[in-house]
Amino acid sequence: MQERSSYHHPDLRQALLEGALALLKSEGIKGFSLRRLSASVGVSHAAPYRHFASKDQLLAVLLLEGHRLLAAKLVAARVANPGPALDRLIALGRAYLDFAGENPERLGLMFSGEGNRAAEGIDPGALASETEGVDSFAPLEETVRECQAEGSLDPAEDCGILSMAFWSQVHGLALLRNEGIIEGMSRLRGGSAEATVEGVLALMRKGMGRLRPLVG
Numbered sequence: 001m002q003e004r005s006s007y008h009h010p011d012l013r014q015a016l017l018e019g020a021l022a023l024l025k026s027e028g029i030k031g032f033s034l035r036r037l038s039a040s041v042g043v044s045h046a047a048p049y050r051h052f053a054s055k056d057q058l059l060a061v062l063l064l065e066g067h068r069l070l071a072a073k074l075v076a077a078r079v080a081n082p083g084p085a086l087d088r089l090i091a092l093g094r095a096y097l098d099f100a101g102e103n104p105e106r107l108g109l110m111f112s113g114e115g116n117r118a119a120e121g122i123d124p125g126a127l128a129s130e131t132e133g134v135d136s137f138a139p140l141e142e143t144v145r146e147c148q149a150e151g152s153l154d155p156a157e158d159c160g161i162l163s164m165a166f167w168s169q170v171h172g173l174a175l176l177r178n179e180g181i182i183e184g185m186s187r188l189r190g191g192s193a194e195a196t197v198e199g200v201l202a203l204m205r206k207g208m209g210r211l212r213p214l215v216g
Contacts, residue, residue: 086152
């Protein structure tokens, strides 16, 4: 006789991953457990172990999937903006903000201490099929190098540090927007979250553009 969980979930693995995202949204990572996930998806407590050896492995798979999706979005933004590299850099910032707004639970997991500790504790061999295309920092570093090559950023500066500086600003902006802070503060000042975000990106472009060699 066919098991009930298989009948209701012909793609049990995907159902578990989607259920995990929903559970992260409602309970947060500290309230996440495979037992709660099983109950929310409507399968037996043993069902998740058909695809994931542990809670940490499931979280690691979600984390890597998030970086893969983010990397693809950033690469697409690069392709869509073939003009000046500094403009392309700001386009990557917008793409990051879009991803953060569309995937707040993924973003929270990807850059949480708990999520990264879970991924670090898994045998790399168990995640070998999940690691392709997950370097979401590479498109940013490549774009920063292009800015340095065109002279819009100082080529004498460390590319990794410049990339980290830009990412830190955009990530902070994403978190403030996701939590509704920017919306509330903008409304109090008679503005909108969209206008505030665009204004911040414009200031970032000016600031990054000043990080160039002095001539003369």
